[in-house]
Amino acid sequence: MTRSVPALALPALVVLAAEPLYLLVDTAVIGHLGTVELGGLAVGGGLLAPVAGLLNFLAYGTTARAARRAGAGDRAGAVAEGVQATWLALGLGLLGVLGLQLAAGPLTRLLAGGDGPVAQAAEGWLRVACLGLPLLLVALAGNGWLRGVAELGRPVRFVVAGSLVSLVLNPLLVYPAGLGLEGSAVANVCGQAVSAVLFLAALRREGVPLRPRLPAVLAQLTIGRDLLLRAAVLQGAFAVAAAVVARSSTAELGAHQIALQLWLFLALVLDAYAVAAQTLVGQALGAGRVADARAAAARVVWWGLGTGVVVAVVLLLARPVVAPLFTADPAVLGQAAVVWWFLAFVQPLAGVVFALDGVLMGAGDVGYLRTVTIGSALVGFVPLSLLSVPLGWGLPGVWTGLTLFIALRLVAVLARVSGDRWTRATVVR
Template structure:
């Protein structure tokens, strides 16, 4: 049963300032949460965790780019499919953070950790399903995304079949990040993710070039790093004093609560896949430039999303304590941080527009296409900084139904139509990235309209009674 705990049964815990005394017992594994850290105190460790994987992908793209345009296109196709699956299931991190934060805010650490146990079982099940599907459908999927059979589709298929072995490991790490963020354990996820990413970074150039494995070496390095990270998260969970028994009811509740995030992610990733497919039909050079710019976009999105993680944790714990004013104050602060950081990122991108693209490829045609996309990439960063920060606020409040509707509407009105029209109208990358810019702008209007009101502070509770 999913419900809001009655007010007279809510466990009272200290405020971040320690202004109020705690009431009720903290025995049986219950203990007050950590004293509230600042937004930056939560965002910086989250930034390292969020940026580690896309940073590796950027290095991976640079290493593979030196193999030639076909290998770069194959990585774009295969990597896009695997990234689609991971993003589709990222509710394992975001949904678990929201649920664990509410429990931790109410003083129930053991219950928060149990959310991590159930999320880990769910991650394993979904990861195996993703692995099987990619082994069965790698060929048709890569051919569909690459615009038909050819060297790019074949390269993407080879990469995907190996890289898909890491799908269960990647999802387990998402679940581990989720519950540790919820209980404000910030240092361990940093160590775990950095360890796995460093291993991948060392192995990638060695396997691709020195060992002569080519594009497949990139996939092997990816899986090896994911295995180390997942093992560390599992070890952390096993050290907690909780049962490891899978609870079907709890698993079902996690799926039900995650349905809005899942549908939201599905439409979002469909839009990115359509954009990649349209770009692939424009030409290999355009696809290579799109891959470079898109990896930078994802990298920067996760950098800005560090504020969303901080907001999600702080808002979830504030509402778990029954303090909506504290949640509103967090929303105001995180908006300012997101806007300021987005402006700084835009300035840096424009300053480095002639420096960064050549790090990925020396193909003049790809560089020419990348120069066109760069202005879009830099231009919408301030908008994205605010959007991602306020996404975290609404997720922490459990207002995922609104986020679902807003994201789907923005994709159907902005991103998808312009991407689909780009091919017949001859707009190329300009049309695709104009659609992405409109998508972000529409989301900005929607999240601002929601947060200035009060409905989000009364969003349905995400903790099972």
């Protein structure tokens, strides 16, 4: 293995961070239109983002399958996994577009609390923005097979190119072109189209057959099913936590929102090691080099742990500066000071957990990951969150549940990687 962990993780981080950073800019642009438009973006985005997040298995599952084939010296087979993932992406994306077009009105009215201006704005945005779903999923599949063959530079260029198109078009379509909120959606779709075309062109240049193969698509759906269930439970657990905090004080809700957004952003940083682990472990096991796979697992764990420790220290030192960037309310800042300790403490644990998640994904051991994640959520995170209401634990109770959730996963994945079963898992048929 010639690629270092940082050489794989840093490009992955750029790709992972591109969409959240664009959304921040998009929010700032729409925010100057008015509160109705900003509310419409929040409602519409709140419906589209979970759909895209649940289908992220197109990247992670494809990376594992492609890496195993690439490690065995079968580059054409690795690229073929990308072909089948792309067909799956197009199929799921078109189904998603159809479903969202049919349900856009009822869903936006439900989330907005009635058929008011915000719901109408959200519906208009969602009907345009969802057209980019197949394009976004094609890009996810492209990321997957390129990571599998350890080519991290091209995904960065393709994703950044699309993001730049969106960033340039966004203010132009919203303001001078007079499209308003829907201009934001058009800009987003245009950027997604650029990225998708670049990924498709890269696939075409490989010279492999481009026809769909049903057995390969079904095999990818098997991995996707496990990762989809895992993602759905994660989102559900966080939704329960948010609902619990919403029943506490407004200050606690504000502090939770600040801490949660920081947690989600930092998770992107640490998740870059999971991407590196998938590539290194998948290729090593594909070549039959179990010792190298174990060595790669150890390397990504140390990188994840070290980065988590650094992030924790920076969080604690920077809290007096960072927290006031989000709010000037003394009550919210007081609650943020409480939750900040949980946010910092969990970073080293999360660094190791995310790295080992990548190890097991690279080995194709996604069924175990699914079971562990669901079990940890149902045993730790959700019960403690729900108990926080009758027992008056409030925000600390919810974040204790999150910490326990990560700790339980840590114990489970460490136990798995300490044995041999994960090295015998397979993702190739």
